[in-house]
Amino acid sequence: MKTKQDIHGWIALDKPEGLGSTQALARVKRLFNAKKAGHGGTLDPLASGLLPIALGEATKTVSWAMDGQKTYQVVVRWGEARSTDDREGDICAVSDHRPSDSDIESILSRFEGDIEQTPPKFSAIKVAGERAYDLARAGEEVELAARTVRIEKIEVIARPDADHCAFSVTCGKGTYIRSLARDMALALGTVGHVARLRRVAVGPFGENDMISLEKLEELGHKAPGDNAMEGVLRPIETVLDGIPALAVKDAEAQRLRQGQSVLLRGASAPIAQDAVLVMWGQRPLGICSIEKGSLKPKRLFNL
Structure with a gap:
Protein backbone atom coordinates (compact mmCIF):
# COMPACT_ATOMS: atom_id res chain seq x y z
CA MET A 1 0.00 0.00 0.00
CA LYS A 2 1.31 3.45 -0.91
CA THR A 3 2.24 5.72 1.98
CA LYS A 4 -0.32 8.49 2.44
CA GLN A 5 0.90 11.90 1.36
CA ASP A 6 0.94 15.29 3.07
CA ILE A 7 -1.06 17.12 0.38
CA HIS A 8 -2.41 20.57 1.30
CA GLY A 9 -4.98 22.73 -0.50
CA TRP A 10 -8.49 22.92 -1.91
CA ILE A 11 -10.24 21.17 -4.80
CA ALA A 12 -13.46 22.68 -6.16
CA LEU A 13 -15.06 19.39 -7.15
CA ASP A 14 -17.94 19.28 -9.64
CA LYS A 15 -19.89 16.54 -7.86
CA PRO A 16 -22.12 14.47 -10.15
CA GLU A 17 -25.74 13.60 -9.36
CA GLY A 18 -26.24 10.32 -7.56
CA LEU A 19 -23.04 10.49 -5.53
CA GLY A 20 -23.09 11.39 -1.84
CA SER A 21 -20.73 14.05 -0.50
CA THR A 22 -18.93 11.52 1.73
CA GLN A 23 -18.42 9.17 -1.24
CA ALA A 24 -17.11 12.04 -3.38
CA LEU A 25 -14.73 13.07 -0.60
CA ALA A 26 -13.40 9.50 -0.30
CA ARG A 27 -12.72 9.31 -4.04
CA VAL A 28 -10.82 12.60 -4.10
CA LYS A 29 -8.83 11.62 -1.01
CA ARG A 30 -7.89 8.33 -2.69
CA LEU A 31 -6.94 10.00 -5.98
CA PHE A 32 -4.53 12.31 -4.14
CA ASN A 33 -3.42 9.57 -1.73
CA ALA A 34 -3.93 12.23 0.95
CA LYS A 35 -3.63 11.67 4.69
CA LYS A 36 -6.45 14.07 5.61
CA ALA A 37 -9.51 15.40 3.79
CA GLY A 38 -12.79 17.15 4.57
CA HIS A 39 -15.50 18.98 2.65
CA GLY A 40 -16.87 22.49 2.99
CA GLY A 41 -20.63 21.93 2.91
CA THR A 42 -22.69 18.83 2.14
CA LEU A 43 -24.52 18.36 -1.16
CA ASP A 44 -27.38 15.85 -1.31
CA PRO A 45 -26.91 12.91 -3.73
CA LEU A 46 -29.71 14.43 -5.84
CA ALA A 47 -27.72 17.64 -6.30
CA SER A 48 -24.73 18.25 -8.55
CA GLY A 49 -22.11 20.94 -8.61
CA LEU A 50 -19.60 22.60 -6.38
CA LEU A 51 -18.33 20.59 -3.42
CA PRO A 52 -15.22 22.26 -1.95
CA ILE A 53 -12.83 19.58 -0.70
CA ALA A 54 -9.99 20.40 1.70
CA LEU A 55 -6.86 18.28 1.76
CA GLY A 56 -4.28 18.18 4.54
CA GLU A 57 -3.90 21.41 6.52
CA ALA A 58 -6.68 23.04 4.47
CA THR A 59 -9.09 21.01 6.64
CA LYS A 60 -8.37 23.57 9.39
CA THR A 61 -10.15 26.21 7.27
CA VAL A 62 -13.29 24.18 6.44
CA SER A 63 -15.52 26.29 8.72
CA TRP A 64 -14.72 29.41 6.64
CA ALA A 65 -15.80 27.64 3.46
CA MET A 66 -19.04 26.47 5.10
CA ASP A 67 -19.79 30.01 6.29
CA GLY A 68 -19.37 31.44 2.78
CA GLN A 69 -22.25 32.58 0.59
CA LYS A 70 -23.60 29.97 -1.83
CA THR A 71 -25.35 30.15 -5.21
CA TYR A 72 -27.66 27.45 -6.52
CA GLN A 73 -29.55 26.83 -9.74
CA VAL A 74 -32.77 25.05 -8.90
CA VAL A 75 -35.64 23.73 -11.02
CA VAL A 76 -38.94 23.66 -9.13
CA ARG A 77 -41.72 21.32 -10.22
CA TRP A 78 -45.16 22.82 -9.55
CA GLY A 79 -48.24 20.73 -8.77
CA GLU A 80 -46.62 17.91 -6.75
CA ALA A 81 -45.50 17.95 -3.12
CA ARG A 82 -43.10 15.19 -2.11
CA SER A 83 -42.26 13.77 1.30
CA THR A 84 -38.60 14.82 1.01
CA ASP A 85 -39.36 18.13 -0.77
CA ASP A 86 -37.36 16.85 -3.75
CA ARG A 87 -38.01 14.38 -6.56
CA GLU A 88 -36.72 11.39 -4.56
CA GLY A 89 -39.65 11.41 -2.14
CA ASP A 90 -43.16 9.99 -2.41
CA ILE A 91 -45.93 12.22 -3.77
CA CYS A 92 -47.92 13.44 -0.76
CA ALA A 93 -50.10 16.18 -2.31
CA VAL A 94 -51.08 17.41 -5.77
CA SER A 95 -52.55 20.59 -7.24
CA ASP A 96 -53.91 21.52 -10.66
CA HIS A 97 -52.91 25.16 -10.22
CA ARG A 98 -49.89 26.41 -12.17
CA PRO A 99 -48.57 29.91 -11.39
CA SER A 100 -48.09 32.45 -14.18
CA ASP A 101 -44.76 34.16 -14.84
CA SER A 102 -46.05 37.38 -13.30
CA ASP A 103 -47.34 35.51 -10.21
CA ILE A 104 -43.89 34.00 -9.67
CA GLU A 105 -42.12 37.35 -10.06
CA SER A 106 -44.55 38.99 -7.63
CA ILE A 107 -43.63 36.75 -4.67
CA LEU A 108 -39.83 36.64 -4.99
CA SER A 109 -39.19 39.68 -2.79
CA ARG A 110 -41.00 37.93 0.08
CA PHE A 111 -38.24 35.34 0.15
CA GLU A 112 -35.28 37.71 0.00
CA GLY A 113 -33.42 39.07 3.04
CA ASP A 114 -33.68 37.48 6.50
CA ILE A 115 -36.58 35.02 6.44
CA GLU A 116 -37.99 32.34 8.74
CA GLN A 117 -37.64 28.88 7.25
CA THR A 118 -38.65 25.44 8.54
CA PRO A 119 -36.15 22.76 7.44
CA PRO A 120 -37.39 19.69 5.54
CA LYS A 121 -38.43 16.71 7.64
CA PHE A 122 -35.85 14.70 5.73
CA SER A 123 -32.80 16.66 6.88
CA ALA A 124 -29.70 16.00 8.99
CA ILE A 125 -30.90 18.19 11.87
CA LYS A 126 -30.92 16.36 15.20
CA VAL A 127 -34.13 15.93 17.18
CA ALA A 128 -33.58 14.54 20.70
CA GLY A 129 -30.24 13.13 19.56
CA GLU A 130 -31.59 11.50 16.40
CA ARG A 131 -31.24 12.69 12.80
CA ALA A 132 -34.55 14.04 11.48
CA TYR A 133 -34.30 11.93 8.32
CA ASP A 134 -33.90 8.73 10.38
CA LEU A 135 -37.05 9.56 12.35
CA ALA A 136 -38.94 10.47 9.17
CA ARG A 137 -37.91 7.23 7.46
CA ALA A 138 -39.12 5.30 10.52
CA GLY A 139 -42.54 6.89 10.03
CA GLU A 140 -42.34 9.18 13.06
CA GLU A 141 -43.84 12.66 12.88
CA VAL A 142 -40.99 15.16 12.89
CA GLU A 143 -41.55 18.70 14.15
CA LEU A 144 -38.66 21.04 13.33
CA ALA A 145 -38.45 24.60 14.59
CA ALA A 146 -38.27 27.46 12.11
CA ARG A 147 -34.93 29.25 11.89
CA THR A 148 -33.75 32.53 10.43
CA VAL A 149 -31.75 32.25 7.21
CA ARG A 150 -30.58 34.87 4.74
CA ILE A 151 -31.35 34.84 1.03
CA GLU A 152 -29.50 37.56 -0.85
CA LYS A 153 -31.19 37.17 -4.22
CA ILE A 154 -33.65 35.01 -6.14
CA GLU A 155 -34.26 35.39 -9.84
CA VAL A 156 -36.04 33.41 -12.53
CA ILE A 157 -33.59 32.12 -15.16
CA ALA A 158 -35.88 29.91 -17.26
CA ARG A 159 -39.50 28.78 -17.60
CA PRO A 160 -39.32 25.65 -19.78
CA ASP A 161 -43.02 24.81 -19.38
CA ALA A 162 -46.01 25.44 -17.11
CA ASP A 163 -44.94 22.67 -14.71
CA HIS A 164 -41.40 23.91 -14.13
CA CYS A 165 -39.47 27.06 -13.29
CA ALA A 166 -35.70 27.49 -12.93
CA PHE A 167 -34.27 29.94 -10.39
CA SER A 168 -30.87 31.24 -9.35
CA VAL A 169 -30.64 31.55 -5.56
CA THR A 170 -27.79 33.21 -3.65
CA CYS A 171 -28.02 32.53 0.06
CA GLY A 172 -26.22 32.25 3.38
CA LYS A 173 -25.34 29.35 5.63
CA GLY A 174 -28.11 26.99 6.72
CA THR A 175 -30.57 27.77 3.91
CA TYR A 176 -32.53 24.78 2.61
CA ILE A 177 -33.38 25.10 -1.07
CA ARG A 178 -35.93 22.30 -0.70
CA SER A 179 -37.75 24.36 1.94
CA LEU A 180 -37.59 27.42 -0.30
CA ALA A 181 -39.18 25.51 -3.21
CA ARG A 182 -41.92 24.14 -0.95
CA ASP A 183 -42.68 27.57 0.56
CA ARG A 198 -26.96 22.43 -8.89
CA ARG A 199 -24.59 24.47 -6.73
CA VAL A 200 -22.44 26.85 -8.74
CA ALA A 201 -20.65 28.92 -6.07
CA VAL A 202 -19.39 28.53 -2.51
CA GLY A 203 -17.54 31.46 -0.97
CA PRO A 204 -14.56 32.25 -3.24
CA PHE A 205 -15.12 29.19 -5.48
CA GLY A 206 -17.16 29.50 -8.68
CA GLU A 207 -18.07 27.55 -11.80
CA ASN A 208 -14.74 28.29 -13.49
CA ASP A 209 -12.89 26.67 -10.59
CA MET A 210 -14.72 23.34 -10.76
CA ILE A 211 -13.10 20.09 -11.86
CA SER A 212 -14.84 16.75 -12.35
CA LEU A 213 -13.86 13.39 -10.88
CA GLU A 214 -13.30 12.13 -14.41
CA LYS A 215 -10.83 14.93 -15.12
CA LEU A 216 -8.97 14.27 -11.86
CA GLU A 217 -8.75 10.56 -12.70
CA GLU A 218 -7.53 11.42 -16.20
CA LEU A 219 -4.80 13.67 -14.78
CA GLY A 220 -3.73 10.94 -12.40
CA HIS A 221 -3.41 8.41 -15.24
CA LYS A 222 -1.56 10.80 -17.56
CA ALA A 223 1.03 11.85 -15.01
CA PRO A 224 1.24 9.20 -12.30
CA GLY A 225 3.17 10.13 -9.19
CA ASP A 226 2.64 11.50 -5.71
CA ASN A 227 2.79 15.15 -6.82
CA ALA A 228 1.22 14.73 -10.24
CA MET A 229 -2.05 16.54 -9.49
CA GLU A 230 -0.86 19.24 -7.11
CA GLY A 231 -1.14 21.73 -9.97
CA VAL A 232 -4.96 21.68 -9.68
CA LEU A 233 -4.93 22.45 -5.94
CA ARG A 234 -5.97 25.89 -4.75
CA PRO A 235 -3.97 27.36 -1.82
CA ILE A 236 -5.04 26.77 1.78
CA GLU A 237 -5.72 30.48 2.25
CA THR A 238 -8.21 30.62 -0.66
CA VAL A 239 -11.22 30.49 1.69
CA LEU A 240 -9.70 33.09 4.03
CA ASP A 241 -10.00 36.03 1.64
CA GLY A 242 -12.63 37.59 3.88
CA ILE A 243 -10.45 37.97 6.96
CA PRO A 244 -7.58 40.44 7.53
CA ALA A 245 -4.02 39.33 6.77
CA LEU A 246 -0.91 40.19 8.75
CA ALA A 247 2.74 39.51 7.91
CA VAL A 248 5.19 38.47 10.65
CA LYS A 249 8.97 38.28 10.79
CA ASP A 250 11.04 35.18 11.52
CA ALA A 251 11.33 35.71 15.28
CA GLU A 252 7.60 36.39 15.61
CA ALA A 253 6.77 33.33 13.52
CA GLN A 254 8.91 31.14 15.78
CA ARG A 255 7.16 32.44 18.90
CA LEU A 256 3.73 31.74 17.40
CA ARG A 257 4.79 28.26 16.33
CA GLN A 258 5.75 27.54 19.94
CA GLY A 259 2.27 28.60 21.07
CA GLN A 260 3.39 31.96 22.42
CA SER A 261 1.79 35.40 21.92
CA VAL A 262 3.44 38.22 19.97
CA LEU A 263 3.08 41.81 21.15
CA LEU A 264 2.03 44.15 18.34
CA ARG A 265 3.79 47.48 18.83
CA GLY A 266 3.18 50.93 17.39
CA ALA A 267 0.23 53.21 16.74
CA SER A 268 -0.59 51.29 13.57
CA ALA A 269 -1.05 48.00 15.42
CA PRO A 270 -4.35 46.34 14.34
CA ILE A 271 -7.33 46.54 16.67
CA ALA A 272 -8.90 43.45 18.25
CA GLN A 273 -9.79 40.74 15.73
CA ASP A 274 -11.31 37.31 16.25
CA ALA A 275 -9.42 35.90 13.25
CA VAL A 276 -6.50 37.09 11.12
CA LEU A 277 -4.52 35.18 8.52
CA VAL A 278 -0.86 35.34 9.48
CA MET A 279 1.62 35.16 6.61
CA TRP A 280 5.29 34.26 7.05
CA GLY A 281 6.89 35.35 3.82
CA GLN A 282 4.90 33.62 1.06
CA ARG A 283 3.68 30.90 3.40
CA PRO A 284 0.44 30.98 5.44
CA LEU A 285 1.47 30.38 9.05
CA GLY A 286 -2.03 30.04 10.44
CA ILE A 287 -5.04 31.80 11.93
CA CYS A 288 -4.55 33.97 15.01
CA SER A 289 -6.60 36.38 17.08
CA ILE A 290 -5.63 39.87 18.21
CA GLU A 291 -6.41 40.47 21.88
CA LYS A 292 -5.23 43.41 24.00
CA GLY A 293 -2.55 44.33 21.50
CA SER A 294 -1.15 40.81 21.18
CA LEU A 295 -1.27 38.24 18.40
CA LYS A 296 -2.38 34.87 19.80
CA PRO A 297 -2.20 31.57 17.88
CA LYS A 298 -5.53 29.84 17.30
CA ARG A 299 -5.00 27.35 14.48
CA LEU A 300 -1.55 27.00 12.95
CA PHE A 301 -0.69 25.12 9.78
CA ASN A 302 1.92 22.36 9.87
CA LEU A 303 3.56 23.08 6.53
Whole structure:
Protein backbone atom coordinates (compact mmCIF):
# COMPACT_ATOMS: atom_id res chain seq x y z
CA MET A 1 0.00 0.00 0.00
CA LYS A 2 1.31 3.45 -0.91
CA THR A 3 2.24 5.72 1.98
CA LYS A 4 -0.32 8.49 2.44
CA GLN A 5 0.90 11.90 1.36
CA ASP A 6 0.94 15.29 3.07
CA ILE A 7 -1.06 17.12 0.38
CA HIS A 8 -2.41 20.57 1.30
CA GLY A 9 -4.98 22.73 -0.50
CA TRP A 10 -8.49 22.92 -1.91
CA ILE A 11 -10.24 21.17 -4.80
CA ALA A 12 -13.46 22.68 -6.16
CA LEU A 13 -15.06 19.39 -7.15
CA ASP A 14 -17.94 19.28 -9.64
CA LYS A 15 -19.89 16.54 -7.86
CA PRO A 16 -22.12 14.47 -10.15
CA GLU A 17 -25.74 13.60 -9.36
CA GLY A 18 -26.24 10.32 -7.56
CA LEU A 19 -23.04 10.49 -5.53
CA GLY A 20 -23.09 11.39 -1.84
CA SER A 21 -20.73 14.05 -0.50
CA THR A 22 -18.93 11.52 1.73
CA GLN A 23 -18.42 9.17 -1.24
CA ALA A 24 -17.11 12.04 -3.38
CA LEU A 25 -14.73 13.07 -0.60
CA ALA A 26 -13.40 9.50 -0.30
CA ARG A 27 -12.72 9.31 -4.04
CA VAL A 28 -10.82 12.60 -4.10
CA LYS A 29 -8.83 11.62 -1.01
CA ARG A 30 -7.89 8.33 -2.69
CA LEU A 31 -6.94 10.00 -5.98
CA PHE A 32 -4.53 12.31 -4.14
CA ASN A 33 -3.42 9.57 -1.73
CA ALA A 34 -3.93 12.23 0.95
CA LYS A 35 -3.63 11.67 4.69
CA LYS A 36 -6.45 14.07 5.61
CA ALA A 37 -9.51 15.40 3.79
CA GLY A 38 -12.79 17.15 4.57
CA HIS A 39 -15.50 18.98 2.65
CA GLY A 40 -16.87 22.49 2.99
CA GLY A 41 -20.63 21.93 2.91
CA THR A 42 -22.69 18.83 2.14
CA LEU A 43 -24.52 18.36 -1.16
CA ASP A 44 -27.38 15.85 -1.31
CA PRO A 45 -26.91 12.91 -3.73
CA LEU A 46 -29.71 14.43 -5.84
CA ALA A 47 -27.72 17.64 -6.30
CA SER A 48 -24.73 18.25 -8.55
CA GLY A 49 -22.11 20.94 -8.61
CA LEU A 50 -19.60 22.60 -6.38
CA LEU A 51 -18.33 20.59 -3.42
CA PRO A 52 -15.22 22.26 -1.95
CA ILE A 53 -12.83 19.58 -0.70
CA ALA A 54 -9.99 20.40 1.70
CA LEU A 55 -6.86 18.28 1.76
CA GLY A 56 -4.28 18.18 4.54
CA GLU A 57 -3.90 21.41 6.52
CA ALA A 58 -6.68 23.04 4.47
CA THR A 59 -9.09 21.01 6.64
CA LYS A 60 -8.37 23.57 9.39
CA THR A 61 -10.15 26.21 7.27
CA VAL A 62 -13.29 24.18 6.44
CA SER A 63 -15.52 26.29 8.72
CA TRP A 64 -14.72 29.41 6.64
CA ALA A 65 -15.80 27.64 3.46
CA MET A 66 -19.04 26.47 5.10
CA ASP A 67 -19.79 30.01 6.29
CA GLY A 68 -19.37 31.44 2.78
CA GLN A 69 -22.25 32.58 0.59
CA LYS A 70 -23.60 29.97 -1.83
CA THR A 71 -25.35 30.15 -5.21
CA TYR A 72 -27.66 27.45 -6.52
CA GLN A 73 -29.55 26.83 -9.74
CA VAL A 74 -32.77 25.05 -8.90
CA VAL A 75 -35.64 23.73 -11.02
CA VAL A 76 -38.94 23.66 -9.13
CA ARG A 77 -41.72 21.32 -10.22
CA TRP A 78 -45.16 22.82 -9.55
CA GLY A 79 -48.24 20.73 -8.77
CA GLU A 80 -46.62 17.91 -6.75
CA ALA A 81 -45.50 17.95 -3.12
CA ARG A 82 -43.10 15.19 -2.11
CA SER A 83 -42.26 13.77 1.30
CA THR A 84 -38.60 14.82 1.01
CA ASP A 85 -39.36 18.13 -0.77
CA ASP A 86 -37.36 16.85 -3.75
CA ARG A 87 -38.01 14.38 -6.56
CA GLU A 88 -36.72 11.39 -4.56
CA GLY A 89 -39.65 11.41 -2.14
CA ASP A 90 -43.16 9.99 -2.41
CA ILE A 91 -45.93 12.22 -3.77
CA CYS A 92 -47.92 13.44 -0.76
CA ALA A 93 -50.10 16.18 -2.31
CA VAL A 94 -51.08 17.41 -5.77
CA SER A 95 -52.55 20.59 -7.24
CA ASP A 96 -53.91 21.52 -10.66
CA HIS A 97 -52.91 25.16 -10.22
CA ARG A 98 -49.89 26.41 -12.17
CA PRO A 99 -48.57 29.91 -11.39
CA SER A 100 -48.09 32.45 -14.18
CA ASP A 101 -44.76 34.16 -14.84
CA SER A 102 -46.05 37.38 -13.30
CA ASP A 103 -47.34 35.51 -10.21
CA ILE A 104 -43.89 34.00 -9.67
CA GLU A 105 -42.12 37.35 -10.06
CA SER A 106 -44.55 38.99 -7.63
CA ILE A 107 -43.63 36.75 -4.67
CA LEU A 108 -39.83 36.64 -4.99
CA SER A 109 -39.19 39.68 -2.79
CA ARG A 110 -41.00 37.93 0.08
CA PHE A 111 -38.24 35.34 0.15
CA GLU A 112 -35.28 37.71 0.00
CA GLY A 113 -33.42 39.07 3.04
CA ASP A 114 -33.68 37.48 6.50
CA ILE A 115 -36.58 35.02 6.44
CA GLU A 116 -37.99 32.34 8.74
CA GLN A 117 -37.64 28.88 7.25
CA THR A 118 -38.65 25.44 8.54
CA PRO A 119 -36.15 22.76 7.44
CA PRO A 120 -37.39 19.69 5.54
CA LYS A 121 -38.43 16.71 7.64
CA PHE A 122 -35.85 14.70 5.73
CA SER A 123 -32.80 16.66 6.88
CA ALA A 124 -29.70 16.00 8.99
CA ILE A 125 -30.90 18.19 11.87
CA LYS A 126 -30.92 16.36 15.20
CA VAL A 127 -34.13 15.93 17.18
CA ALA A 128 -33.58 14.54 20.70
CA GLY A 129 -30.24 13.13 19.56
CA GLU A 130 -31.59 11.50 16.40
CA ARG A 131 -31.24 12.69 12.80
CA ALA A 132 -34.55 14.04 11.48
CA TYR A 133 -34.30 11.93 8.32
CA ASP A 134 -33.90 8.73 10.38
CA LEU A 135 -37.05 9.56 12.35
CA ALA A 136 -38.94 10.47 9.17
CA ARG A 137 -37.91 7.23 7.46
CA ALA A 138 -39.12 5.30 10.52
CA GLY A 139 -42.54 6.89 10.03
CA GLU A 140 -42.34 9.18 13.06
CA GLU A 141 -43.84 12.66 12.88
CA VAL A 142 -40.99 15.16 12.89
CA GLU A 143 -41.55 18.70 14.15
CA LEU A 144 -38.66 21.04 13.33
CA ALA A 145 -38.45 24.60 14.59
CA ALA A 146 -38.27 27.46 12.11
CA ARG A 147 -34.93 29.25 11.89
CA THR A 148 -33.75 32.53 10.43
CA VAL A 149 -31.75 32.25 7.21
CA ARG A 150 -30.58 34.87 4.74
CA ILE A 151 -31.35 34.84 1.03
CA GLU A 152 -29.50 37.56 -0.85
CA LYS A 153 -31.19 37.17 -4.22
CA ILE A 154 -33.65 35.01 -6.14
CA GLU A 155 -34.26 35.39 -9.84
CA VAL A 156 -36.04 33.41 -12.53
CA ILE A 157 -33.59 32.12 -15.16
CA ALA A 158 -35.88 29.91 -17.26
CA ARG A 159 -39.50 28.78 -17.60
CA PRO A 160 -39.32 25.65 -19.78
CA ASP A 161 -43.02 24.81 -19.38
CA ALA A 162 -46.01 25.44 -17.11
CA ASP A 163 -44.94 22.67 -14.71
CA HIS A 164 -41.40 23.91 -14.13
CA CYS A 165 -39.47 27.06 -13.29
CA ALA A 166 -35.70 27.49 -12.93
CA PHE A 167 -34.27 29.94 -10.39
CA SER A 168 -30.87 31.24 -9.35
CA VAL A 169 -30.64 31.55 -5.56
CA THR A 170 -27.79 33.21 -3.65
CA CYS A 171 -28.02 32.53 0.06
CA GLY A 172 -26.22 32.25 3.38
CA LYS A 173 -25.34 29.35 5.63
CA GLY A 174 -28.11 26.99 6.72
CA THR A 175 -30.57 27.77 3.91
CA TYR A 176 -32.53 24.78 2.61
CA ILE A 177 -33.38 25.10 -1.07
CA ARG A 178 -35.93 22.30 -0.70
CA SER A 179 -37.75 24.36 1.94
CA LEU A 180 -37.59 27.42 -0.30
CA ALA A 181 -39.18 25.51 -3.21
CA ARG A 182 -41.92 24.14 -0.95
CA ASP A 183 -42.68 27.57 0.56
CA MET A 184 -42.67 29.44 -2.76
CA ALA A 185 -45.14 26.91 -4.15
CA LEU A 186 -47.47 27.37 -1.17
CA ALA A 187 -47.24 31.15 -1.51
CA LEU A 188 -48.35 30.73 -5.14
CA GLY A 189 -51.41 28.68 -4.19
CA THR A 190 -50.00 25.34 -5.30
CA VAL A 191 -47.52 22.71 -4.10
CA GLY A 192 -44.05 21.94 -5.39
CA HIS A 193 -40.68 20.27 -4.94
CA VAL A 194 -37.08 20.45 -6.17
CA ALA A 195 -36.78 18.59 -9.46
CA ARG A 196 -33.14 19.49 -10.08
CA LEU A 197 -30.46 21.25 -8.05
CA ARG A 198 -26.96 22.43 -8.89
CA ARG A 199 -24.59 24.47 -6.73
CA VAL A 200 -22.44 26.85 -8.74
CA ALA A 201 -20.65 28.92 -6.07
CA VAL A 202 -19.39 28.53 -2.51
CA GLY A 203 -17.54 31.46 -0.97
CA PRO A 204 -14.56 32.25 -3.24
CA PHE A 205 -15.12 29.19 -5.48
CA GLY A 206 -17.16 29.50 -8.68
CA GLU A 207 -18.07 27.55 -11.80
CA ASN A 208 -14.74 28.29 -13.49
CA ASP A 209 -12.89 26.67 -10.59
CA MET A 210 -14.72 23.34 -10.76
CA ILE A 211 -13.10 20.09 -11.86
CA SER A 212 -14.84 16.75 -12.35
CA LEU A 213 -13.86 13.39 -10.88
CA GLU A 214 -13.30 12.13 -14.41
CA LYS A 215 -10.83 14.93 -15.12
CA LEU A 216 -8.97 14.27 -11.86
CA GLU A 217 -8.75 10.56 -12.70
CA GLU A 218 -7.53 11.42 -16.20
CA LEU A 219 -4.80 13.67 -14.78
CA GLY A 220 -3.73 10.94 -12.40
CA HIS A 221 -3.41 8.41 -15.24
CA LYS A 222 -1.56 10.80 -17.56
CA ALA A 223 1.03 11.85 -15.01
CA PRO A 224 1.24 9.20 -12.30
CA GLY A 225 3.17 10.13 -9.19
CA ASP A 226 2.64 11.50 -5.71
CA ASN A 227 2.79 15.15 -6.82
CA ALA A 228 1.22 14.73 -10.24
CA MET A 229 -2.05 16.54 -9.49
CA GLU A 230 -0.86 19.24 -7.11
CA GLY A 231 -1.14 21.73 -9.97
CA VAL A 232 -4.96 21.68 -9.68
CA LEU A 233 -4.93 22.45 -5.94
CA ARG A 234 -5.97 25.89 -4.75
CA PRO A 235 -3.97 27.36 -1.82
CA ILE A 236 -5.04 26.77 1.78
CA GLU A 237 -5.72 30.48 2.25
CA THR A 238 -8.21 30.62 -0.66
CA VAL A 239 -11.22 30.49 1.69
CA LEU A 240 -9.70 33.09 4.03
CA ASP A 241 -10.00 36.03 1.64
CA GLY A 242 -12.63 37.59 3.88
CA ILE A 243 -10.45 37.97 6.96
CA PRO A 244 -7.58 40.44 7.53
CA ALA A 245 -4.02 39.33 6.77
CA LEU A 246 -0.91 40.19 8.75
CA ALA A 247 2.74 39.51 7.91
CA VAL A 248 5.19 38.47 10.65
CA LYS A 249 8.97 38.28 10.79
CA ASP A 250 11.04 35.18 11.52
CA ALA A 251 11.33 35.71 15.28
CA GLU A 252 7.60 36.39 15.61
CA ALA A 253 6.77 33.33 13.52
CA GLN A 254 8.91 31.14 15.78
CA ARG A 255 7.16 32.44 18.90
CA LEU A 256 3.73 31.74 17.40
CA ARG A 257 4.79 28.26 16.33
CA GLN A 258 5.75 27.54 19.94
CA GLY A 259 2.27 28.60 21.07
CA GLN A 260 3.39 31.96 22.42
CA SER A 261 1.79 35.40 21.92
CA VAL A 262 3.44 38.22 19.97
CA LEU A 263 3.08 41.81 21.15
CA LEU A 264 2.03 44.15 18.34
CA ARG A 265 3.79 47.48 18.83
CA GLY A 266 3.18 50.93 17.39
CA ALA A 267 0.23 53.21 16.74
CA SER A 268 -0.59 51.29 13.57
CA ALA A 269 -1.05 48.00 15.42
CA PRO A 270 -4.35 46.34 14.34
CA ILE A 271 -7.33 46.54 16.67
CA ALA A 272 -8.90 43.45 18.25
CA GLN A 273 -9.79 40.74 15.73
CA ASP A 274 -11.31 37.31 16.25
CA ALA A 275 -9.42 35.90 13.25
CA VAL A 276 -6.50 37.09 11.12
CA LEU A 277 -4.52 35.18 8.52
CA VAL A 278 -0.86 35.34 9.48
CA MET A 279 1.62 35.16 6.61
CA TRP A 280 5.29 34.26 7.05
CA GLY A 281 6.89 35.35 3.82
CA GLN A 282 4.90 33.62 1.06
CA ARG A 283 3.68 30.90 3.40
CA PRO A 284 0.44 30.98 5.44
CA LEU A 285 1.47 30.38 9.05
CA GLY A 286 -2.03 30.04 10.44
CA ILE A 287 -5.04 31.80 11.93
CA CYS A 288 -4.55 33.97 15.01
CA SER A 289 -6.60 36.38 17.08
CA ILE A 290 -5.63 39.87 18.21
CA GLU A 291 -6.41 40.47 21.88
CA LYS A 292 -5.23 43.41 24.00
CA GLY A 293 -2.55 44.33 21.50
CA SER A 294 -1.15 40.81 21.18
CA LEU A 295 -1.27 38.24 18.40
CA LYS A 296 -2.38 34.87 19.80
CA PRO A 297 -2.20 31.57 17.88
CA LYS A 298 -5.53 29.84 17.30
CA ARG A 299 -5.00 27.35 14.48
CA LEU A 300 -1.55 27.00 12.95
CA PHE A 301 -0.69 25.12 9.78
CA ASN A 302 1.92 22.36 9.87
CA LEU A 303 3.56 23.08 6.53
